[in-house]
Amino acid sequence: MNTISATNKTTILKKLLKFFLPILIIPIIVVVFFYHYYINTLITKGIINQSKNTIERISKSQDIQKHLKVSQDISLPNISIIDSEAKVILTNILYDQHIDIIKKYIIDVTNTKDVKLYHNKANKFMIKPIVENNKVTAFIIINYKNNIDKRLATTSQTLTFILVIVILTFFISIIFTLLFAVQITTPIKELINGIEIISKGDKTHKIEVSTNDEINILVNSFNDMINKINNHQKDIEVLNNNLTHRVKKEVEENRKKDQQLIQQSRLAQMGEMISMIAHQWRQPLAAISSTSTSISLKAQLNKLDNDLAIRLSNKISDYSLHLSSTIDDFREFFRTNKEKRDITYNELIQSVLSIVETSILNKNININKNINCNDTLSTYPNEVKQVILNIIKNAEDILLEKNIQNPTITIETKCGELVIRDNAGGIPNDIIDKVFDPYFSTKTEKDGTGLGLYMSKTIIEKHCGGELTVANNDEGAVFTIKLRDNDD
Ligand SMILES: Nc1ncnc2c1ncn2[C@@H]1O[C@H](COP(=O)(O)OP(=O)(O)OP(=O)(O)O)[C@@H](O)[C@H]1O
Numbered sequence: 306m307n308t309i310s311a312t313n314k315t316t317i318l319k320k321l322l323k324f325f326l327p328i329l330i331i332p333i334i335v336v337v338f339f340y341h342y343y344i345n346t347l348i349t350k351g352i353i354n355q356s357k358n359t360i361e362r363i364s365k366s367q368d369i370q371k372h373l374k375v376s377q378d379i380s381l382p383n384i385s386i387i388d389s390e391a392k393v394i395l396t397n398i399l400y401d402q403h404i405d406i407i408k409k410y411i412i413d414v415t416n417t418k419d420v421k422l423y424h425n426k427a428n429k430f431m432i433k434p435i436v437e438n439n440k441v442t443a444f445i446i447i448n449y450k451n452n453i454d455k456r457l458a459t460t461s462q463t464l465t466f467i468l469v470i471v472i473l474t475f476f477i478s479i480i481f482t483l484l485f486a487v488q489i490t491t492p493i494k495e496l497i498n499g500i501e502i503i504s505k506g507d508k509t510h511k512i513e514v515s516t517n518d519e520i521n522i523l524v525n526s527f528n529d530m531i532n533k534i535n536n537h538q539k540d541i542e543v544l545n546n547n548l549t550h551r552v553k554k555e556v557e558e559n560r561k562k563d564q565q566l567i568q569q570s571r572l573a574q575m576g577e578m579i580s581m582i583a584h585q586w587r588q589p590l591a592a593i594s595s596t597s598t599s600i601s602l603k604a605q606l607n608k609l610d611n612d613l614a615i616r617l618s619n620k621i622s623d624y625s626l627h628l629s630s631t632i633d634d635f636r637e638f639f640r641t642n643k644e645k646r647d648i649t650y651n652e653l654i655q656s657v658l659s660i661v662e663t664s665i666l667n668k669n670i671n672i673n674k675n676i677n678c679n680d681t682l683s684t685y686p687n688e689v690k691q692v693i694l695n696i697i698k699n700a701e702d703i704l705l706e707k708n709i710q711n712p713t714i715t716i717e718t719k720c721g722e723l724v725i726r727d728n729a730g731g732i733p734n735d736i737i738d739k740v741f742d743p744y745f746s747t748k749t750e751k752d753g754t755g756l757g758l759y760m761s762k763t764i765i766e767k768h769c770g771g772e773l774t775v776a777n778n779d780e781g782a783v784f785t786i787k788l789r790d791n792d793d
């Protein structure tokens with residue numbers, strides 16, 4: 306199981322900060338931007354408009370006295386009126402140096418007869434000529450710089466206050482966010498630690514958290530789940546134990562069954578063997594019998610000299626040796642190999658044929674050998690020989706049963722593969738899948754056990770780790786034994 310890494314532990318905290326920071330930073334940016342824009346644009350524009358309105362109102366009164374009255378009514382401290390000679394009629398703000406500056410602009414204003422704005426670093430003026438009877442009689446001047454400065458001062462005070470509040474809110478929010486995050490992450494960390502302990506194997510560990518909220522509910526559900534998993538695991542362990550016990554029992558029973566089958570098939574094979582031994586022995590026994598008859602006849606006719614007696618008795622002893630070696634072959638055949646041995650395909654085939662060939666040839670069945678591989682392979686020779694013998698005997702049975710013309714069994718080897726085929730017409734398609742099943746036999750007359758091919762497949766595939774398959778070709782059945790040449 307994966308352990309929870311330290312980086313994961315801080316994820317919630319990070320996420321909260323990521324989420325809250327933009328929310329807090331955005332108002333600050335908005336305030337700063339607004340502050341800047343307001344100061345530079347809005348206030349200036351507003352004051353200019355306001356001053357223009359004032360100057361228009363004053364200029365609309367009909368004569369100088371009225372202008373003065375209107376301007377006094379408005380009681381603006383920054384309004385001045387000078388006559389066409391630049392003599393000051395009314396002023397709240399104009400000083401001599403201002404008058405000098407204004408004089409420079411008067412001619413310009415006179416030409417346009419409109420409100421003109423004059424900005425420099427120290428002053429911001431607005432001048433409008435008063436025209437009476439098509440003649441400029443005076444100029445109304447508003448110096449609105451003070452207005453702007455004052456408004457800026459108050460606005461900037463307000464905005465600074467707002468900014469301070471926003472920044473304070475920002476920091477307070479961060480502190481609250483952190484506190485909130487810590488409140489969430491602490492029980493989650495406790496949960497993660499508990500999960501780590503459980504994942505390391507302590508399934509009895511109970512996770513405790515000190516909160517009384519959804520996380521507590523989550524932890525309780527988790528504890529419940531672990532309990533259930535533990536119970537299920539115990540059930541599974543019990544089931545597993547039962548299953549292992551049953552599998553062991555079944556395997557043991559199967560082994561016994563297999564042993565019985567092997568025994569049964571051995572007995573059947575021994576029956577076959579006895580008939581083969583009979584075939585093998587018939588000729589040497591006849592020879593022994595005729596030699597001893599000849600000894601007895603010669604003795605009766607007094608024609609048995611020493612030389613002849615020795616020659617004939619040597620002959621009998623040779624035949625007896627032959628009989629004895631045949632018995633050795635058979636005995637060797639039934640001995641099971643406990644260990645693998647190196648052997649060539651040729652040796653395997655020769656050894657089977659030495660037992661079976663005479664009886665097959667006596668039944669006028671041809672045996673073709675086609676050995677194409679002289680490599681050795683490491684295997685259990687006697688087991689493989691039994692398989693070869695089973696397949697050859699089956700071919701013999703079917704060739705005789707069907708009374709095939711020119712009956713032939715062909716044994717062919719390529720490296721890693723041994724093929725035994727016959728020309729008896731093949732295995733019918735409806736039973737070809739069953740021939741390796743135990744007790745499957747079509748040999749009613751001969752009383753077949755149906756164990757030959759089953760045992761053969763078991764030997765090749767389970768014991769020797771190879772493969773035994775069957776198929777039909779145009780002439781008959783083709784059995785292929787593939788043996789692996791390895792030492793496992
Ligand atoms: N070369 C073959 N051609 C056609 N059919 C075959 C051939 N070899 C086997 N069979 C079929 O496969 C069946 C099963 O063979 P298997 O060797 O397992 O048992 P069996 O030969 O019938 O009995 P037992 O081996 O005890 O004599 C045979 O009864 C036969 O029908």
Ligand SMILES: [Mg+2]
Pocket residue numbers: 695698699753757758
């Ligand atoms: Mg058989």
